[in-house]
Amino acid sequence: MIPRPTTRKARTGPVAIVLALLTTSTLHAAPAAWYRWESQLDARRVCAQTSPGAAWTRVSGPFRDAGCRQPR
Template identity: 45%
Template sequence: MPARLAIALLLITCSALAMAAPAHYWLWQGKDKTFCAQTSPGKGWTRIAGPYVRSDCSN
């Protein structure tokens, strides 16, 4: 019986960890343009606004 309880608790814990929210989008600024992305486009980009839900950085 204790083994079943341990397995049940493990499954409940794993299923709770699996529920994730979508990642937010951020407005990034480079030297001459801005870009909307979930992660940094690379070196030299600065996050200037956000978080946004839509991929076009609008609310």
């Protein structure tokens, strides 16, 4: 049988290791891409990250900026 740790230092050791691993493995998320969308009803074009609705078709992208000027 393995004896249980009785000191505070022995109990916090594994917790400290887990916290250290969690903080060093952070994810680096990139911002969502922008796309140019065209209306199927009146051919208007907008720049958005997601579809403005069912009557819109994605025509170009991805872009880095909200003006759909800088290609990704």
